[in-house]
Amino acid sequence: MSRSVRLVPASAAVLALVLTGTACEGGVHGTPGGSGVRDPYFPKAGNGGYDVGHYALTLDYTPATHRLTGRAVITARATQDLSAFDLDLAGLDVDSVTVEGEEARVSRTGQELTVRPHDDLTEGETFSTTVRYSGTPRTLTDPDGAEEGWLPTADGALGLGQPVGSMAWFPGNHHPSDKAAYDITVTVPKDLQAISNGELTSRSTQGGRATYTWHMAQPMASYLATVAVGHFTVARGTGPHGLPVLTAVDPTQAEASKDLLAEISEIIDWEEYNFGPYPFSSTGAIVDRPEDVKYALETQSRPVFPGAPDTSLLVHELAHQWYGDSVTPTSWRDMWLNEGFATYAEWLYEEDHGGKSAQQTFTDLYEGDHKEIWAFPPAKPPGAAHISDSPVYERGAMVLQKIRQKVGDDTFYAIVQGWAAGRRHGSASTADFTAYVQKKAPDKDFTGIWEDWLYGNGKPDHP
Structure with a gap:
């Protein structure tokens, strides 16, 4: 949307105030929130200017026609004075948007739904936005070729969001750094079921359709939300x-x-x-x-x-559920904090259940013909198409084994448990983690681990 400005005999300062959306006294004073949070791999994901606290999603889906009708009530807190803000939404038709019960102006460019409320929002203000939408939700293709978003299945559909697929079935602030509680209500033909996150709080049937309501009280990144419709x-x-x-x-x-x-x-x-x-x-x-x-x-x-x-x-x-869901990455560059930990959990489980030790798994990977592991350092994937590649998983787990070698079991388990407890239901970056490790073992020098295993290119010279 563009707006023309008729020049009148006035100072340049007055014109500047009109263009920036500010006024000298008692007028508009907010500025638009950013479109995207400048994630290094998904720069348009998420939005600036607000923090979501709760999503109330009401969905109605019919697999036979692939039609989804939705209402999203998004409760958020403004983190700056706002004249407008963006929501991420891929496809689907927007039928109406209200902010605090008043109709808002909207415009769309790609995945960005720009909302201009009737009145500016002030920093610290909690506000509610209701978006009514409908259409055929999309299946999106990731940079690595995987499919996400809304996936039709043999008897229904499945909503999957990593990394940005959730914007295919509900509008929101779709970046892992903004987590919120959720209530998800789904209506489907009565012979089908709708499964989602958290606890089922109600189920009812009316007129040949069944409605399921699920409640997730703990903060959740939008990419972790799911709906499964089917038998x-x-x-x-x-x-x-x-x-x-x-x-x-x-x-x-x-x-x-x-x-x-x-x-x-x-x-x-x-x-x-x-x-x-x-x-x-x-x-x-x-x-x-x-x-x-x-x-x-x-x-x-x-x-x-x-x-x-x-x-x-x-x-x-x-x-x-500990590493990735409760402690969520600040950006998609930090994916190894999810996958390295989960992969290392596999190693530990095998170690504790009569299989190879984690050290033996580490050694086998280092000495074996696994060139893919050394393609790039786990903390520096070369692009969005590589955030799920082997270095993020296996070499990420190897970083944890190097820490265990350095500090011993007692301190190592204090680190992994303390990290999960201290960042519970929050977000964290690689820099946060390395600082935490150093704090928990102040007498140890981790420089070599960080330089050679976490950030360094190629295969380290010594295991």
């Missing part, structure tokens, strides 16, 4: 200290997944011993058909799997 066998159990466990399994995967509840409970117990208290109020899994989804994802409290997972994959995705 599922739902089972409930309890984990350590009465933790609710809910699994939703596609009937074609039921036999292969029959021991899932017990295995999740055992793994959570082991991970609590190693990483500290489980950070959420429930856990579980969603198992869909392998042909419907090609990868597992650590969706908060209830990871998604492409078919029945093996134990290593369960360990990995559940470890993400």
Whole structure:
């Protein structure tokens, strides 16, 4: 949207005030929030000027027509005086937008939905934005070729968000640095189910349709939100200290997944011993058909799997509940803090269950023919297409083993548990982590680890 300005006999200062949206007395004083938070790999992801505290999403989906109708009520706090702010939304038609109950002007450019409220918002003000939208949600393709967003399945759909796919099914501040609580209500044909994050708080049927409401009280990055629509066998159990466990399994995967509840409970117990208290109020899994989804994802409290997972994959995705979900990366450059930790959890689990030690796994990788591991340092992927490559996973885990070698087991476990506890439900960067490690072991010199293993190019000279 552009606006013409008619010049009148007035000073240049007055014209400047008109163009910047400020006035001398009692007028407009806000400025637009930024479009994107300048993430090094996804610069248009997220938005500046506000912090979301809660999403209330009300969705109605019909698989036969692929039509989604949605209402998003976004409660946020302005972090500056705002005359406008952006939301991320890919595709879908916007039917109306209100801010604090008053109609707002909107414009769109690509994934950016720019909202201009009737009245400016002041720094520190909490405000509510309601977006009504509809259409056929998109499946997006990541820079690495993987599909995300809204994925049609054999009997429904699956919403997956890493790294920016959630903007295909709801408007928001889609960057991991802005986390919020969620209430997600989904209406579907009554012969289908709708599974999401957190706890099921209500279910009702009316006129041939069923409505499910899910509540995630703990802060969640938008890429970890999920909705699974389809036929599922739902089972409930309890984990350590009465933790609710809910699994939703596609009937074609039921036999292969029959021991899932017990295995999740055992793994959570082991991970609590190693990483500290489980950070959420429930856990579980969603198992869909392998042909419907090609990868597992650590969706908060209830990871998604492409078919029945093996134990290593369960360990990995559940470890993400601590490292990635509760402690979320400040930017996508920090992905190794997710994947290095989850991969290392696999090594530790094998070590504790009669398999190779973590040190032996480290040595085998170092001495083996694994050129892909040395393609780039884990803290410096060369671009968005590489944030899920081997160095982020395996070499990231090797960084943790180098720290363990340096400090010994007692201090190492104090580091990994303290990191999860101190950053619980927050965000953190690689620099935050290295500073924390140094603080926990002030008598040790980690320079070589950081320079050779975390940031250095090529294979280090010595294991």
